[in-house]
Amino acid sequence: MARPFIPKPTDSELEILRILWDRGPSSVRDVHMELEKSKTSGYTTTLKLMQIMLEKGILTRDVSGRNHVYTPTLSRDRTQQQMVDKMISTVFNGSPFMLVMQALGRQRPSPEEINRIKSYLNELEKDRKDRPQEGKKK
Template sequence: MTTSSTPKPTESELEILQILWEKGDCTVRDVHEVLERNKNAGYTTTLKLMQIMLEKGLVERDASAKTHIYKAVASQQKTQQHLVNKMIDNVFNGSAARLVMQALGNHQASKDELDAIKKYLDELS
């Protein structure tokens, strides 16, 4: 799949992808149990979303056993990169610096996070 033809996940699909990226291969029930911790999600809604994601090519399904196993096809890095680029373009008028300043101004970064950011910036220059 090329970057230009990679399907873009909706917010709900992104929540499911994050579960699959973190936990690895899962059944619909596995995904549903994680989703239910944070919001009132119906099992059939989770199932339908995952079927749509299969059609879109965001996940693949192993149907060889009675319980189907889903696996993320969409790369976490490419998906995050696309979403950040879209946000920079649409919200911050193309300025990555404005995004970073806004993020650091709104979120209390830990000392380790700030050290990692400084190290990354030093490597860029």
Template sequence: MTAKSNLKPTESELEILQILWEKGDSTVRDVHEILEKNKEAGYTTTLKLMQIMHEKGLVSRDTSSKTHIYKALVNQQKTEQHLVNKMINNVFNGSAARLVMQALGNHSASKDEIDSIKKYLDELSKN
């Protein structure tokens, strides 16, 4: 793993990374407009956060045109794995089962999601 993948993004940085992972390369304005739908956020705050993320190596910035374009440099799957492992160890005392039961107990899963989980568990038990 590179040093970048070992970085631990803050909650606000994760919100921005989620947008970049879903939408792809984006301007600060693009990211800000999406953030603003869910919470009060000033444009300059979004800009500053993205500048800090660039300094930390979480995103790259293309400055070849007037409008800077930001791109996530950290891998979504690796970041999610790191955060889930950290949560399992720190919150659920190393028990993945407790995490899953808590998640399913607090959030309703669709029939398709439950079927996918069952299929995944069946595959795990075969190995």
């Protein structure tokens, strides 16, 4: 049941993951009610998708109760990492920098966000000077 690696989720599967990340562990019914707001497919379709995601190792489930409760195997953060990495290597020629510039250009960040990015950049600089080799801080 433990898989060698978890395959990349499809677009439909990502919609379900998004709901589970937002809501926390949920039943098929819960997910489907949320999904209905943007899609027209039926309940058994949602069920089947989640069963397949279970097979793939994308979800785990708790079978003990009245109805099954599903949870994503990977955190949103972890999945973001994987997708960003893949995107950088395929579309951005391996340059995270280009992705950052592109994302900044998409929608203007708020003044507060700008400041948070700046202070993060400062930390990176400081870090680099302090410990040219290591990666960790604090």
